[in-house]
Amino acid sequence: MKKLAILPLATLLIALGSCKEAKKETKEGMQEVEESMDKVVEEVTNEIEVEKITFTLEPKSDSNVNGEATFESNGEKVMMIAKLSGLTPGEHAIHLHEKADCSSADGKSTGGHWNPTFKPHGKWGAEEGYHKGDIGNFTADEEGNATVEFATDEWCIGCEDETKNILGKAVIVHQGVDDYTSQPSGAAGARVACTGIIQ
Numbered sequence: 001m002k003k004l005a006i007l008p009l010a011t012l013l014i015a016l017g018s019c020k021e022a023k024k025e026t027k028e029g030m031q032e033v034e035e036s037m038d039k040v041v042e043e044v045t046n047e048i049e050v051e052k053i054t055f056t057l058e059p060k061s062d063s064n065v066n067g068e069a070t071f072e073s074n075g076e077k078v079m080m081i082a083k084l085s086g087l088t089p090g091e092h093a094i095h096l097h098e099k100a101d102c103s104s105a106d107g108k109s110t111g112g113h114w115n116p117t118f119k120p121h122g123k124w125g126a127e128e129g130y131h132k133g134d135i136g137n138f139t140a141d142e143e144g145n146a147t148v149e150f151a152t153d154e155w156c157i158g159c160e161d162e163t164k165n166i167l168g169k170a171v172i173v174h175q176g177v178d179d180y181t182s183q184p185s186g187a188a189g190a191r192v193a194c195t196g197i198i199q
């Protein structure tokens with residue numbers, strides 16, 4: 001009677017053993033799948049080059065305007081976000097100017113509007129033409145704060161195309177409003193904040 005009982009137990013043990021083996025194989029297989037998935041994710045991330053650069057704007061022309069400008073590229077578009085404070089409430093112009101040189105007290109060391117395609121000054125997207133730096137106007141609230149958001153596929157960060165590359169240019173905030181028609185710069189008045197776009 002005892003022998004009979006041992007036999008099924010042995011069979012059971014063998015069966016359990018092979019079951020464990022199978023589980024182990026599945027685990028190894030899963031690990032392989034996970035590893036190769038990690039690789040795919042890594043490759044995709046490498047392909048989409050996300051570039052983000054941030055600059056601090058300094059006050060110019062005896063203003064109290066401060067702020068931060070961030071440019072972020074997803075490979076197709078460049079998105080600009082400028083957070084500003086110390087403005088007078090109401091409308092102001094913001095442009096990219098041609099030189100990343102904020103050394104002068106009035107900001108004029110940045111030169112005129114960035115215009116690599118030799119077009120007239122105008123409203124962004126206008127049929128008659130516009131500068132690649134003609135971002136336009138924005139409104140500061142009662143406290144003098146503003147957030148300016150702008151996105152375009154006509155800019156790039158450090159690409160070969162000099163009609164698109166914003167590196168080496170400057171962000172200028174004006175005291176006045178861009179009328180979109182006066183040449184060559186929209187009669188936007190004093191330059192109240194500046195930063196170079198230098199990596």
Ligand SMILES: [Cu+2]
Pocket residue numbers: 093094095096097113172174185188
């Ligand atoms: Cu300007």
Ligand SMILES: [Zn+2]
Pocket residue numbers: 095113120121122130131133134184185186
């Ligand atoms: Zn312009």
